[in-house]
Amino acid sequence: MAFWWVNHKQTRDHEVRGGYLWSPYRNTNGAFNQTYENMKLVRPGDMVFSYANGRIGAIGRVTVAASPSPKPIEFGNVGDYWAHEGWLVEVDFKGTKRPLQPKENLQLIGPMLPQRNSPIQKNGNGNQGCYLAGISDALGHVLMALLGAQQAHELDQPPAYVIDPQPNAQALDDIHRIEIDASVPETHRLQLAKARIGQGFFRKQVILLDGACRVTGVTDTRLLIASHIKPWREANNAERLSGHNGLLLSPHVDALFDEQFITFENDGRMRVHPSLSGDVLERWSIDPEKKVERFRPEQTSFLAHHRKLFGQRSKDA
Known part of the structure; x- marks a missing residue:
């Protein structure tokens, strides 16, 4: 040492x-x-x-x-x-x-x-x-x-992340594409790979901006996931690294947000997709009437994109 x-x-x-x-x-x-x-x-x-x-x-x-x-x-x-x-x-x-x-x-x-x-x-x-x-x-x-x-x-505490999601096949493919893309500067390549799974530089920026899950209020960042608002594959490299394109969410809330079962208006109002059973929200103690903190102006374009995907999801999907 x-x-x-x-x-x-x-x-x-x-x-x-x-x-x-x-x-x-x-x-x-x-x-x-x-x-x-x-x-x-x-x-x-x-x-x-x-x-x-x-x-x-x-x-x-x-x-x-x-x-x-x-x-x-x-x-x-x-x-x-x-x-x-x-x-x-x-x-x-x-x-x-x-x-x-x-x-x-x-x-x-x-x-x-x-x-x-x-x-x-x-x-x-x-x-x-x-x-x-x-x-x-x-x-x-x-x-x-x-x-x-x-x-x-x-300072001799447990590892920084209790929640440490393993990349799935799609994430691994995205990371591979970044690694072989000669147009991506070396300074961005590693951070983009980490950002794909919600870690590294991207995660730190999201924590600085939020510090807690907007829905559950949990503040222990080891238990939270840094989730992209505008999905990785539809974002450019600058958007992939931007902390404004991220939300800090509890794992179960992240699962719903990532699959566009829930989304948010700019003022913080939550919208729930018709195909999502109310039983899921009740068992996970998520209040569909909850209004979270108003989002920053820099986040509105990313949220608009997420709401577009939310609207495109089939009612019986």
């Missing part, structure tokens, strides 16, 4: 809540940046200290090593000058019970900082030119002690 220190003031909230790190391959001018290269050295099980606004406020454990990925859309105008392709590392972050201000502990921390590519300067201020810094085991353990040893145990 190795220790890492990430400086991400501008993107901290997105990355900690979303459970990932993202960096471009190189600096804006194309120059080599070792702290971006460090993304490729991170391994599952490594620990990451999240530093922003002068303090370490979260600690994470790496769950998936770096893979090529487009820049997260939720960054918005932040990082407009960054390239649109880079590295994505998946990290399970948890907030610290008592945030640590390294500047107040500089006498202890200072001698252990790396000589090159240090995450903070000698005066204790953050180093803006550093994104992901490798730090020594000694410094890593000191930081853990300052933050409270219990923090490490809280």
Whole structure:
């Protein structure tokens, strides 16, 4: 296990809540940046200290090593000058019970900082030119002690997904088509394959936007499925990766939505297909009169497509 220190003031909230790190391959001018290269050295099980606004406020454990990925859309105008392709590392972050201000502990921390590519300067201020810094085991353990040893145990949780759907034959065929499509950039290929089964970058964006099943209210994301609104085979690659083309749903609700047995109006009203037995809804405790939260403007075109498929489904299908 190795220790890492990430400086991400501008993107901290997105990355900690979303459970990932993202960096471009190189600096804006194309120059080599070792702290971006460090993304490729991170391994599952490594620990990451999240530093922003002068303090370490979260600690994470790496769950998936770096893979090529487009820049997260939720960054918005932040990082407009960054390239649109880079590295994505998946990290399970948890907030610290008592945030640590390294500047107040500089006498202890200072001698252990790396000589090159240090995450903070000698005066204790953050180093803006550093994104992901490798730090020594000694410094890593000191930081853990300052933050409270219990923090490490809280990160030793069960796997990220309890619900881990296995791809069916159609999904496997879709993934194969992506893998052999030379027109798809390498940065998109792996994330598209993961998105096909509701995981990876796509899933993280959906969780950031929703965080709970709209129908059941369940908030434990390990039990929820990131479902495409506009089906995979009818969407373009940008739509396949867009978090706005996704809903976080409980498995039984996802089954109904995926097969167009239920759909939603933009204001949140649920529509139930005539061919679906009311007994199913009753046994699954789904109220057909339920009005979920209003959908975002960016989701309306995807919902319109889903309602079109809902309308095309035969009444006796």
